[in-house]
Each structure stands twice: as C-alpha cells, then as structure tokens.
Amino acid sequence: MLGGMRLEALLPLIEGAGSALLRIQAYADWITANPASPQRIAAWFNLGAEWSAFGDKAKAASAYQQALLADPTFHPAAVNLGLALEALGQQDAALACWTRALQPDGARTALLNHRGRLLEEQGRLADAEKALVQSLLLDPAQPDVIQHWLHIRQKTCSWPVVPEGLPGLPAAALRAACGPLGGLALVDDPDEQRRIAQDWLIRKVPPAPERLSPPGGYRHDRIRLGYLSSDFCRHAMSFLIAEMLELHDRSSFEVFGYCSSPEDGSDIRDRVIRALDHHVPVRQLDDTAVARRIREDEIDILVDLNGLTRGARLHTLRWKPAPVQVTYLGYIGSVPLPELDYLLCDDYVIPPGLRPQYMPAPLSLPGIYQANDGRSPELPVATRAAEGLPEDKFVFCCFCSTYKITPEIFDAWMEILRSVPDSVLWLVCENETARANLAARAGAAGITAERLIFARRVEPSLYLARMALGDLFLDTSPYNAGTVASDALRMGLPLVTLSKQPFASRMAGSLLNAIGLPETVTDTVEEYVRLAVSIACSPELLATFRSRIGGDRWQHTLGDVRGFVAGLEDIFRRVRIRPDALG
Missing domain, CATH: 3.40.50.2000 (Glycogen Phosphorylase B;)
Incomplete structure (x- = not known):
C-alpha cells in the first residue's frame, strides 16, 4: 500500500497519528515499502527525530546512521547523530561523528559549535576554543559562540581575552557579546555591564504573553515568600543561605522553595530542603508551568536566586507570577528584566550615587548584602606540608x-x-x-x-x-x-x-x-x-x-545570621503589596 507513495503524501497521515509509536511505525513501513526512493534519506532522518522525541536515543542514532549511509553529505543527520551518541554517554563517538562529517561551509558552524560545547564540558578547553574560532571565522555573526569563546579565554587566562584582528569581529563587537557572567570579570563599568546583560536578555528571553499575578497582591496573614533556584544542592549558594532559610520568622512568613536543582544527595541539599515549609520540585517543568505553579501558590514575594547564571528561570520571571519579584545573590549585577522589581544589595556594593546605573532598582539591606551560615563547621586538620606549601615563606x-x-x-x-x-x-x-x-x-x-x-x-x-x-x-x-x-x-x-x-x-x-x-x-x-x-x-x-x-x-x-534575617524581613514587609495598602 505504501510502495510508490511519495513521502510528502504520507506526512499528513503521520501528523494525524495519535501516538509517537504510530508515527514511528508509519515511517518504518514507508521505508520498507520504498527501498530505492531518494526520499528515504529524509524518512530515516524523520524516523530518528521521532525515536529521539520518544526517548530511545539508541534507535534514533541507528536511524540517523542509515540516513548518512544513504547520503554522507546530509549534515543535519550528522549533527543529530552526534547529539544522540552524546545522550547515550558516548562523548568521544559524538566528537568523532562531528569531526568526520561532510558538509558545506555554510553548515559547518553547527558541527563546530557542538564540538566546542562538548569539548568545553569535558574540560578540553584549548581544543574547544579552536573549534569555536573556526566557527566564527566561517560566520562571525554568532553572539552565543562569541560568548562561549571569550569565557573559555577567561578560564584559560588567554590574554588579551578580547583579541584584535578577528575578521568581521572588531574588539568592540566582541566585548559587547561577552555575555553577562563574562562581563563581570571583563568590564569595570556598571553601565556597560547593564548594556551587555540587556542585549543578551533581549536576544534570549522574549516577553511572556500575559502577567499572571494580580497587581494589587493578596490578603495573606503570613507573607508567602518563594525562593526560585537551581542551586539547592552542593553549591556556594546553598552554603550561604541555609541558616537564613532556617531562621525566617514562621509567625510572619511561609517559605516556599521552587527547586530545579539536581538530586546530588549532599548534606547541604538535605538541610536546605528541610529548612523550607514547602519544597516544590520543578526541574521537570517548563518555565511556563513553573510560573503557573507560583501563581497558584499565591506567592507574595518571589526571590530569584540565579539571576543570569546557569539554571536561571528567566522566562518564568517574565510571566510576573508574583506581585513583587526580587533578584538576589546569584548574579552580582544588573538583571534588567522589566518584571523584576528590586536588586537586593547594600549601601557599599551599590552606593546611592550609582543606583541609576542598575536595573532593577537597587534595594539596600540595612547591613551587608551577603547572607552567611553562622554554624561552626567541623574541620579536618590541614597542614602546609600536605598542601605542598613551604613552611618558611x-x-x-x-x-x-x-x-x-x-x-x-x-x-x-x-x-x-x-x-x-x-x-x-x-x-x-x-x-x-x-x-x-x-x-x-x-x-x-x-x-x-x-x-x-x-x-x-x-x-x-x-x-x-x-x-x-x-x-x-x-x-x-x-x-x-x-x-x-x-x-x-x-x-x-x-x-x-x-x-x-x-x-x-x-x-x-x-x-x-x-x-x-x-x-x-x-x-x-x-x-x-x-x-x-x-x-x-x-x-x-x-x-x-x-x-x-x-x-x-x-x-x-x-x-550574625539572626540580625541579617531580621533586616531582610523588615525589607520584605516594606515592599510587600497588599490590596488594603493601595487604598
């Protein structure tokens, strides 16, 4: 029945199939019925995409390999084959696939970029940098590649970080695309840091279609305080905030933690989770679903603990799921999202005269900006000899x-x-x-x-x-x-x-x-x-x-964590929005 049918005639039937397995079977049947069709390359590729979406990366890899056997120059199959092999834990095989793939110059950037990304993850930073430079020489208009390339140069102390003389990329253009985190170590001007972050956000985080939270806030006896983080694990963030979470005044505050952190089994993760009144795992949810969950919980003040770092839920913040949204501690600079109301700081880190250079509006804590853990840790014995240090210098x-x-x-x-x-x-x-x-x-x-x-x-x-x-x-x-x-x-x-x-x-x-x-x-x-x-x-x-x-x-x-928390809570009480406060 499928013999001789052109693939485009099959597509409406496949798109109407109710389940992934039905679509997979339809592609497989068509391939069997049309062994000599030149369209089998696209059919194998589509079958690989269906298996990948279904979660079977091994079958996806097999399908992509068949597409490449039929046409070794079909570079999209090489890109996806490498991704499937990477997902299967075969990183070296993925790199080899991307290295030997045949492709025209215009398509080579995708392969080089995936190589650079995976090499960076493996810690092979010099090789990663070479791959990204090759990609930029082919197409300099790749801001994401520029960002990764410059940050690799920062991590490897390859100076100057922003080199002169790259074709199509003057130093000013490179610097502007260095990315928010790289900018903190590269730029010493708050205005320029804000512009770098703003350009990145405009490119990466579009507005949400609507605002979820009521502008007038909620009527709750206790302030519902939500912390949003991907770092409730063995991360510096958790070591700073654990006691802060524990010491929140539960007569005035109800504490929620929206957690997209890995389950690393660490003691600090267990401590942070136990410090929350409500631990809400959101790792498997997309940004929109997280925003809607926060809205359902009627959070009064949402505290973003990521800012512009890895794991941030910036699209979630753009839905404005809480009437008051604050960014704190994760990223030390402007996070210029219109839906954020405040950047927590202190009067030293952002002096009053420099506040106009920041977004969102700086909001000073009464003491220092940084939370800490006041518990005395149990420490092992450390010696200079064990660390390879001279005793007499x-x-x-x-x-x-x-x-x-x-x-x-x-x-x-x-x-x-x-x-x-x-x-x-x-x-x-x-x-x-x-x-x-x-x-x-x-x-x-x-x-x-x-x-x-x-x-x-x-x-x-x-x-x-x-x-x-x-x-x-x-x-x-x-x-x-x-x-x-x-x-x-x-x-x-x-x-x-x-x-x-x-x-x-x-x-x-x-x-x-x-x-x-x-x-x-x-x-x-x-x-x-x-x-x-x-x-x-x-x-x-x-x-x-x-x-x-x-x-x-x-x-x-x-x-002095108790003193810090008292000052923080006074700030939260001051900025909370209540319907009866609006008159």
Whole structure:
C-alpha cells in the first residue's frame, strides 16, 4: 500500500497519528515499502527525530546512521547523530561523528559549535576554543559562540581575552557579546555591564504573553515568600543561605522553595530542603508551568536566586507570577528584566550615587548584602606540608576561579612577589592551559615557576580548613571574591581587595567594612600592591589585622545570621503589596 507513495503524501497521515509509536511505525513501513526512493534519506532522518522525541536515543542514532549511509553529505543527520551518541554517554563517538562529517561551509558552524560545547564540558578547553574560532571565522555573526569563546579565554587566562584582528569581529563587537557572567570579570563599568546583560536578555528571553499575578497582591496573614533556584544542592549558594532559610520568622512568613536543582544527595541539599515549609520540585517543568505553579501558590514575594547564571528561570520571571519579584545573590549585577522589581544589595556594593546605573532598582539591606551560615563547621586538620606549601615563606593566596583573574591583577601579583622575595603565590587552577599561561606570564615578569603553587580542588570542609594556612588573601578585580572572601575572613585570613565601581568589584569591600577591617580596601592598583607588600613585610601589622578578625569577630558580624534575617524581613514587609495598602 505504501510502495510508490511519495513521502510528502504520507506526512499528513503521520501528523494525524495519535501516538509517537504510530508515527514511528508509519515511517518504518514507508521505508520498507520504498527501498530505492531518494526520499528515504529524509524518512530515516524523520524516523530518528521521532525515536529521539520518544526517548530511545539508541534507535534514533541507528536511524540517523542509515540516513548518512544513504547520503554522507546530509549534515543535519550528522549533527543529530552526534547529539544522540552524546545522550547515550558516548562523548568521544559524538566528537568523532562531528569531526568526520561532510558538509558545506555554510553548515559547518553547527558541527563546530557542538564540538566546542562538548569539548568545553569535558574540560578540553584549548581544543574547544579552536573549534569555536573556526566557527566564527566561517560566520562571525554568532553572539552565543562569541560568548562561549571569550569565557573559555577567561578560564584559560588567554590574554588579551578580547583579541584584535578577528575578521568581521572588531574588539568592540566582541566585548559587547561577552555575555553577562563574562562581563563581570571583563568590564569595570556598571553601565556597560547593564548594556551587555540587556542585549543578551533581549536576544534570549522574549516577553511572556500575559502577567499572571494580580497587581494589587493578596490578603495573606503570613507573607508567602518563594525562593526560585537551581542551586539547592552542593553549591556556594546553598552554603550561604541555609541558616537564613532556617531562621525566617514562621509567625510572619511561609517559605516556599521552587527547586530545579539536581538530586546530588549532599548534606547541604538535605538541610536546605528541610529548612523550607514547602519544597516544590520543578526541574521537570517548563518555565511556563513553573510560573503557573507560583501563581497558584499565591506567592507574595518571589526571590530569584540565579539571576543570569546557569539554571536561571528567566522566562518564568517574565510571566510576573508574583506581585513583587526580587533578584538576589546569584548574579552580582544588573538583571534588567522589566518584571523584576528590586536588586537586593547594600549601601557599599551599590552606593546611592550609582543606583541609576542598575536595573532593577537597587534595594539596600540595612547591613551587608551577603547572607552567611553562622554554624561552626567541623574541620579536618590541614597542614602546609600536605598542601605542598613551604613552611618558611610568606604565602600569598587567591582561591577565586581563574576566569576572574585579569592581566592587570596578575601583573600586580607579580610586582608583589618581586617586592617580597621570600614569598609564594598559592592559586586554584582548574585547567592545564591556564596553568601554563600563568606560569609563562610569571616567567616573563621574572618570577620563577616554583613561586606559583597550584591548589587542588578539595571537599568543602578541607577547603575551609586550609584557608588558615595562607598569610594574606589577594583578591581579584573587577570581579571580587564573594563567598570565598567571607570564608577567608571566617578562617582568620586577612584579605586585600581592590574596589572599583561595579557591584561585583565591591563585594569583598562590603565584607571587610562589616567585619571592621576597612584599611585593607584599596581604590587603585598601586595602593593594592603597596598595601600587600607592607603587610607581608611587617609581622606586627599582619598580627594586628589577624587579631581584629580573630576570635568570635566573624560570628558577631558576617555570621550574625539572626540580625541579617531580621533586616531582610523588615525589607520584605516594606515592599510587600497588599490590596488594603493601595487604598
């Protein structure tokens, strides 16, 4: 019956089939009945797409392979075959598929982009960068590719991050497309950071068709407070907010957690979930369904904990599912969505005079912006010998991610090492390419390789314990340490920071002012270098700074979670919308 039928004649029948299995069977029957048809290539491809949608990636891969056997130049099948193999856990096979695929220049970008993405996920950053450069040379008008490529260059300390001379891509165009996260470490102007984020949002997150929440709010005896996050797991976010969630005043607040986090089985995930009155798993829901669930729960204030980071539910926010929507802590800068009402901050990280440069409207907490966990952790014993550190030298350290390290800051570090000959610099380094690039730049500055010591990644408890092995933390700028700075101060490790204009460049300064060590906040690179050298050369000054942040000082300042929560709740009471408050 199907023999001789053209594929386009079959399509209306397939589209009308009630189930995926019926559509799959229809394609399979047509292929059997038309073994010599030139349209079998499209039929195999469509069959692969149906199997993939059905969830059987192995059968999908087999169908795509048949399409390629019929026509090795049919590049869409190569793209989808690689994706199916990747889903089956066969990453090397996926890369091989994309490498050997035959395709015209105009189609090669898709294969190169998938290669770059998967190589980046595997940690093969140098290879990933090469694939993305090849893609941009074929088609420079790819802002998503530019964003990933530049961030790889940041992570590998390939400087300058924004190179000159790429055909069709002047430095200004590259910089504008660096993406929101990359922009925090690349740009030191709040206006430019906002524009970068705004352009990205316009391109990626269209408006929702309607607003879900009533503008006049709800009549609830207790404020329904919703936290939206993909980081209720072993993530820095959860370590900061766990006690905050536990200490919310349940006589005034009812706490919901809309959770799209992975089930990682960690103790911190269990603690966060137990701290919620209502744990609402939404990982399997699309953004619209999440928004409608929030509306059904009549949330008074929705707190977005992702901002512009991975896992964000930005489309959910665009539905305006809560009358008041606040972004907090996940992304340290403007999140210029019209549906967001406030950006939580403090008066140091966003001084009143700089507030017009931010979106949404900055809303200052009465103390510091950063939540913390005041519980005293159980820590293992850490020793310099175990971490490969010299016992008899001054240890400068920085535990920020490598993408936050800029040439300006690294050169300042090299000047500090030259001025303090009996010292080393202890860094976290996630990849070999960054390690080699940093060592080469240090060598060019006259600093020998043994004076750079690269820390290994460790469990959270050991990460905290070994902080105490350093002598002085050297902060990054324009993207400061945040959680890491608080951890350093908790462990009695003094910190020198460089504050510029953006929120991200003022995080550590906020913490240092709060704990009572404003003298280590600097405004220029020259002052930063001079202060670090002075501390290293003056045991008395170092001891004074250590004593001022030692003992129970952290607990009574940065670790005063009850005081922090009280101030946060006062802010929430102030911005909550109630029908009776509208007159």
